[in-house]
Amino acid sequence: MDKVDEMPGHHIRRLNQIAVAVFHVEVGGAGSDLTPVQFAALATLKDNPGIDQATLAGLIAYDRTTIMGVVDRLVQKGLVNRAVNGKDRRARLLEVTAEGLALLEAIHPAVLSAQRLMLSGLTDAEADTFLILLKKATRGANDLSRAPMKSVPES
Amino acid sequence: MDKVDEMPGHHIRRLNQIAVAVFHVEVGGAGSDLTPVQFAALATLKDNPGIDQATLAGLIAYDRTTIMGVVDRLVQKGLVNRAVNGKDRRARLLEVTAEGLALLEAIHPAVLSAQRLMLSGLTDAEADTFLILLKKATRGANDLSRAPMKSVPES
């Protein structure tokens, strides 16, 4: 494993690079400049309306400081509303706007097509196996990153 | 595949995030602040002395503009020498310094340990399968990224 070409880390970075590029091409072709990160935040917010930034960060395993800029841009694009929580004035509650929902709908086919394209080097069966191992690896090493995945706290 | 949690792209990003974090912990523990990208560039340069920045970028599939900052920092740390090519005055030829070689030697165990740790959620057999599929996927989708992998041109 002395060569960089034999190291898992190198190919993981490479595939992520490809995934991001494919996402931009597909979603860009659908007329949107939404980034993969912005999409993940928006889609997760749609399924979990009214959570705060820290909870959102935990759900998709982003660093708390990273999510700030992402949400900033989503708010600026009019896709997300951000309001101070009356019950806990530290927190900001997030909600997808009507435009945000419409955009998610509009780019949905492009997002799915990107997921297929980024693994186009594999057969369907291989892609299935790959995804299973990928999810197991991330679950197993979850606590090794600064921003581990966290569920929504039941309140 | 409607949920973000079912999308390959999301988990690829996640695993890359974990891989980078693990690399920093392991290599940092060995007393170095070398980043994964800087390591890949340095190690590739060691195996291909005297190439220019564009060739280096092609070998590890970096964007031409990204490699610039990386090489800048390696030069600043005294790990790499950069000199104008007499035969082609556009190009800058790169070479690992003695300190660079010593550093690569010193952090070698930490780098290997990081590669194992980032896949610690998988069994050895699963990790083997995963790496095979990973390499096949990146090879198959190579041309879909802006910075595809390129071999050293024979001169």
Next chain:
DNA sequence: GGGTATTAGTAAGTATGCTGATGATCAGTA
């Protein structure tokens, strides 16, 4: 030989992601 296309390096601008620090707020406790 001269015009054109290509290539290497660089710069500016934007978007992740991280570390470390700070201020405001809340929760629990003595």
Next chain:
DNA sequence: TACTGATCATCAGCATACTTACTAATACCC
């Protein structure tokens, strides 16, 4: 109630990565 600790958002700073655009130098082609 006052103190302590934890939590949320934010900021500054650094390192990837990308796009677009520019300059300098080379290669190609008529």
